[in-house]
Every structure is written in structure tokens, then in C-alpha cells.
Amino acid sequence: xxxxxxxxxxxxxxxxxxxxxxxxxxxxxxxxxxxxxxxxxxxxxxxxxxxxxxxxxxxxxxxxxxxxxxxxxxxxxxxxxxxxxxxxxxxxxxxxxxxxxxxxxxxxxxxxxxxxxxxxxxxxxxxxxxxxxxxxxxxxxxxxxxxxxxxxxxxxxxxxxxxxxxxxxxxxxxxxxxxxxxxxxxxxxxxxxxxxxxxxxxxxxxxxxxxxxxxxxxxxxxxxxxxxxxxxxxxxxxxxxxxxxxxxxxxxxxxxxxxxxxxxxxxxxxxxxxxxxxxxxxxxxxxxxxxxxxxxxxxxxxxxxxxxxxxxxxxxxxxxxxxxxxxxxxxxxxxxxxxxxxxxxxxxxxxxxxxxxxxxxxxxxxxxxxxxxxxxxxxxxxxxxxxxxxxxxxxxxxxxxxxxxxxxxxxxxxxxxxxxxxxxxxxxxxxxxxxxxxxxxxxxxxxxxxxxxxxxxxxxxxxxxxxxxxxxxxxxxxxxxxxxxxxxxxxxxxxxxxxxxxxxxxxxxxxxxxxxxxxxxxxxxxxxxxxxxxxxxxxxxxxxxxxxxxxxxxxxxxxxxxxxxxx
Numbered sequence: 001x002x003x004x005x006x007x008x009x010x011x012x013x014x015x016x017x018x019x020x021x022x023x024x025x026x027x028x029x030x031x032x033x034x035x036x037x038x039x040x041x042x043x044x045x046x047x048x049x050x051x052x053x054x055x056x057x058x059x060x061x062x063x064x065x066x067x068x069x070x071x072x073x074x075x076x077x078x079x080x081x082x083x084x085x086x087x088x089x090x091x092x093x094x095x096x097x098x099x100x101x102x103x104x105x106x107x108x109x110x111x112x113x114x115x116x117x118x119x120x121x122x123x124x125x126x127x128x129x130x131x132x133x134x135x136x137x138x139x140x141x142x143x144x145x146x147x148x149x150x151x152x153x154x155x156x157x158x159x160x161x162x163x164x165x166x167x168x169x170x171x172x173x174x175x176x177x178x179x180x181x182x183x184x185x186x187x188x189x190x191x192x193x194x195x196x197x198x199x200x201x202x203x204x205x206x207x208x209x210x211x212x213x214x215x216x217x218x219x220x221x222x223x224x225x226x227x228x229x230x231x232x233x234x235x236x237x238x239x240x241x242x243x244x245x246x247x248x249x250x251x252x253x254x255x256x257x258x259x260x261x262x263x264x265x266x267x268x269x270x271x272x273x274x275x276x277x278x279x280x281x282x283x284x285x286x287x288x289x290x291x292x293x294x295x296x297x298x299x300x301x302x303x304x305x306x307x308x309x310x311x312x313x314x315x316x317x318x319x320x321x322x323x324x325x326x327x328x329x330x331x332x333x334x335x336x337x338x339x340x341x342x343x344x345x346x347x348x349x350x351x352x353x354x355x356x357x358x359x360x361x362x363x364x365x366x367x368x369x370x371x372x373x374x375x376x377x378x379x380x381x382x383x384x385x386x387x388x389x390x391x392x393x394x395x396x397x398x399x400x401x402x403x404x405x406x407x408x409x410x411x412x413x414x415x416x417x418x419x420x421x422x423x424x425x426x427x428x429x430x431x432x433x434x435x436x437x438x439x440x441x442x443x444x445x446x447x448x449x450x451x452x453x454x455x456x457x458x459x460x461x462x463x464x465x466x467x468x469x470x471x472x473x474x475x476x477x478x479x480x481x482x483x484x485x486x487x488x489x490x491x492x493x494x495x496x497x498x499x500x501x502x503x504x505x506x507x508x509x510x511x512x513x514x515x516x517x518x519x520x521x522x523x524x525x526x527x528x529x530x531x532x533x534x535x536x537x538x539x540x541x542x543x544x545x546x547x548x549x550x551x552x553x554x555x556x557x558x559x560x561x562x563x564x565x566x567x
């Protein structure tokens with residue numbers, strides 16, 4: 001099934017829902033006019049449709065593999081990377097000083113999502129490189145920036161992120177990799193890292209690894225971690241790839257999905273690296289990359305959902321079954337329910353992702369602390385809800401296909417297999433929820449309250465024209481406000497954590513209602529208003545049960561011992 005880039009959806013959301021005009025009116029992003037953004041989205045969409053989408057199935061059927069110790073990527077992936085790199089899509093939001101476009105993150109988010117819908121396995125490679133670029137822009141010294149950033153932005157070199165070790169997953173502070181000073185400003189990095197997405201490839205001149213490791217005598221835990229840039233090939237005096245560094249890909253993981261994306265076990269044996277940021281300041285530097293990646297991974301979920309929805313929609317329009325007006329299954333009420341729910345959730349998740357990116361742009365453009373707080377608040381919601389939407393929509397797409405969805409040849413199952421990991425990597429969705437109810441509520445819920453004020457203000461104004469939609473959104477927002485107040489009053493963090501996932505999902509449901517209401521107001525007689533009516537009537541009510549769960553506390557969870565839970 002050919003992928004169609006939903007350009008009109010992005011343009012509508014940017015202009016009518018997430019307030020992109022605010023971004024374009026800032027001095028930093030004054031060149032991002034509607035015409036420019038539309039042209040960019042159109043060109044990116046064309047690349048996704050014509051070059052990346054045809055790589056979706058080949059990457060699944062012919063995975064990346066090691067051949068005598070050399071990594072071989074899936075057929076066509078080199079050409080796909082070349083198209084991404086030559087189009088400038090890697091450095092869209094990067095600093096123009098080093099060859100980037102300096103575009104708003106909102107535009108980058110839309111383009112990345114389209115690439116995810118077209119070919120998620122390949123899109124993961126530029127996403128990792130974008131995260132490394134941002135980390136280096138914020139934390140590297142001038143010499144490292146001058147050497148590495150132009151190469152990464154151009155796509156000549158690619159980047160990775162190395163956190164996880166066999167004994168240190170979410171508990172990053174347990175890592176044991178070491179970095180010994182060489183006496184010349186470089187360090188000898190030794191250790192093993194696992195789950196390294198795109199740890200190597202055969203289409204870039206160099207692969208640059210950001211590696212967390214400990215300096216000698218570093219204190220235990222996260223406060224004793226530093227960050228190092230460790231390239232596959234050491235740059236020579238001209239900045240070109242020189243001799244091979246002391247690192248290698250030990251093996252590739254055999255995964256449920258994302259077969260085209262090599263997930264590597266990396267071994268470093270005294271590999272030469274350069275310190276990024278301050279000694280023992282590795283977590284702060286790495287979190288810059290991780291926050292970028294969390295936004296991107298949420299977009300991967302939405303992109304996969306879009307691809308799965310289009311796949312299911314095409315099947316429903318073609319599959320003949322039963323006596324219906326069209327003769328196809330799209331006229332069956334349950335199939336129509338599934339497709340409408342998929343479409344409504346994709347819109348809600350996409351709006352949350354773009355609103356998150358817009359807050360990041362406004363924070364960068366204005367240095368306004370409220371915008372920075374908004375961006376921080378929306379990041380865990382966007383990551384978790386975006387990836388959950390990807391999984392839910394991909395699973396529903398299988399159901400639309402019926403028995404054929406279980407048959408690999410239809411391609412429907414690949415969307416689910418590929419997207420499933422997005423709820424796990426870059427911080428599991430449970431960790432995102434815990435972050436939301438703990439770190440993001442350290443302000444006493446003020447950032448959340450400001451957002452809820454905006455939701456209720458809009459709903460109040462909409463009562464005059466769309467009372468049937470405005471009323472439920474206002475009431476849901478007020479219920480969320482009450483739950484937030486209860487949450488911040490809990491000193492026992494387990495009471496927060498026990499209902500954290502439910503609280504995050506309820507917040508996302510309310511945000512979805514808010515953005516659907518915005519769409520209905522902007523398109524009062526069009527299909528978006530009809531879709532908003534479905535979301536607000538059928539999906540928004542889920543917030544009520546979720547908030548009840550969010551406020552149930554931890555007592556019932558811990559009343560059962562570990563032995564009680566053993567079957």
C-alpha cells in the first residue's frame with residue numbers, strides 16, 4: 001500500500017491548533033513563514049512517499065546483519081540515508097553556524113513523524129544523530145563542535161547514544177564503563193554497552209558514539225558519570241576518518257521488530273574519546289540528547305500509527321465482505337468504529353506532539369520560563385501517549401484486517417512489531433508517568449494549572465457556538481485539575497506512582513479533547529468537527545475512570561505481597 005504524507009493535517013494543526021504563528025512571529029524563527037513551512041513539508045513528504053516508504057518491507061524481510069564482523073544494512077537503506085542527508089533533513093533544527101537550517105523543532109517533529117510512518121527502522125538513524133547534534137551544541141567545546149557538527153549535520157557521519165549496560169538499564173547510575181585520562185586531553189574508554197540503535201552502518205564515513213563512563217575515583221551513582229565522544233575512526237589532521245578506534249560491534253540483537261535497524265552490543269577496549277561537558281556532568285549532557293529523543297520517539301509512535309491507519313483504511317476500502325452499500329467492510333459499523341477511533345487518536349497524539357515541540361520553540365525563542373515549563377510538562381505526556389497511540393492503532397489495524405492481519409504478507413503486523421519498542425526505549429512509559437507526577441510537579445502543579453486554565457478558557461468561549469463539545473471538555477479539565485491538586489498533596493511518592501500511568505493517560509485524553517475542540521472551532525462544518533464530536537463523545541469520557549485510578553493510592557497494590565502474586 002503506498003504511503004501518503006498527510007501534509008494538509010500538519011498545515012491545519014500548525015495554523016489552527018498549536019499556534020505556529022506565535023513561533024513565526026519571533027525574531028529567531030521569523031523566516032519560517034507559512035509558505036516556507038508548506039514547501040518544506042511538501043518536499044519532505046515527497047521523499048517519504050517515493051524513497052523511504054518502499055524500504056519498509058525490505059528492511060523487515062532482509063534485516064541488517066554482521067558479515068565477517070562487518071555490518072551490512074538492509075537493501076536500499078544507503079540510498080534512503082543519502083536522500084535524508086542530501087535533503088538537509090538531519091540538520092533541520094541545527095545551528096546554521098555549522099550547516100543546519102535553524103528551523104523550528106515543530107517543523108522537524110512533523111518531518112520526523114512522516115519519516116517514521118514511511119520507514120520507522122531507517123528513521124531511527126537520523127533521529128539518533130539529531131539528538132547527538134543537540135547534545136554537542138549545548139555541551140561540547142568549540143573544537144569538538146567545529147570538527148563534528150558539520151559532518152553530523154551533513155549526514156557524512158552519524159551519531160549514537162550509549163547508556164545501557166547489561167547490569168544498568170533504567171538505573172543508569174549502576175553503569176561500570178571506565179574512562180582513563182591519556183594525558184593528552186583524550187581518554188581511554190573501556191566497557192560494554194547494549195541496545196545501541198544504529199551502532200554501526202555501511203553508508204556513513206564515520207559513526208560517532210556518545211558514551212557514558214566513569215573517571216577514576218568518580219563517586220558512585222549518577223553524580224560520578226561523565227560523557228565522552230568516541231568515534232569509530234579517529235579523525236586525522238584534516239578532520240577526515242583515519243585509523244580505526246578500539247571499539248567493535250560484538251553482536252546484533254534478534255528483535256521482535258525494527259529488523260532494518262541494527263541494535264548493537266558495543267565493546268570499547270581503551271577506545272580514544274573526548275570529554276563532552278564537565279567531568280562528572282555526563283547525565284546533564286546526556287539528558288539533552290534524551291529529551292530530544294523522547295520527543296522524537298513520541299513522534300515515531302504517531303508516525304507508526306499513521307502508517308498503520310492508512311494500511312488498514314486501504315484494506316477496508318477494498319475488502320469485500322457481507323451486504324453493505326459499498327460492498328466492502330468499511331460500511332460495517334464495527335469496522336467504521338475502529339477506523340474512526342484510530343483517526344481520532346492519531347489526530348490527538350499528533351496535536352500533543354506538535355504542541356510539545358511548539359513549547360520548546362517558544363522557550364528557545366523567548367527565554368520565557370513558563371514556555372520551558374510547558375515543554376517539560378508535555379514531554380513525558382507526548383512520549384508516552386504518542387507511543388501508546390502507535391501500539392493501540394497498530395493493534396487495531398490488525399483487527400481491521402481480520403485473519404489477514406495475522407498473516408505477515410499483508411504487512412499489517414509489521415507496524416505493531418516495529419512500534420512496540422517505542423514504549424520501552426528512551427525511558428519506559430512507566431518512567432515517563434513517574435517523571436510527570438514527581439519531577440514535573442515539583443512546582444506544586446503550577447505549569448499544569450496554567451495549561452488547564454487555557455483549556456477551560458477556550459471551552460468557556462466555545463460554549464456560545466459549540467456547547468455540546470465545550471461542556472464536556474471544560475468538565476474533564478476541571479476533573480483533571482482536582483486530581484492534580486490531590487496528586488501534589490501526596491507526600492508518599494508511592495501514592496503518586498501507583499496511579500501515575502493512569503494520570504498521564506487522563507491528561508492526554510483531556511489534551512486530546514482540547515485540541516479536537518480547537519479543530520472543530522476552526523473547521524465548524526467540515527470533517528474535523530465531525531471527528532472532534534466522536535472523540536469528545538466516545539473517547540474523552542475515559543478520563544473519568546483513569547482519574548479514579550490515579551487517585552486510588554498505593555495501599556491496594558502493596559496489600560498483596562510478592563508471594564501473593566505468585567501463581
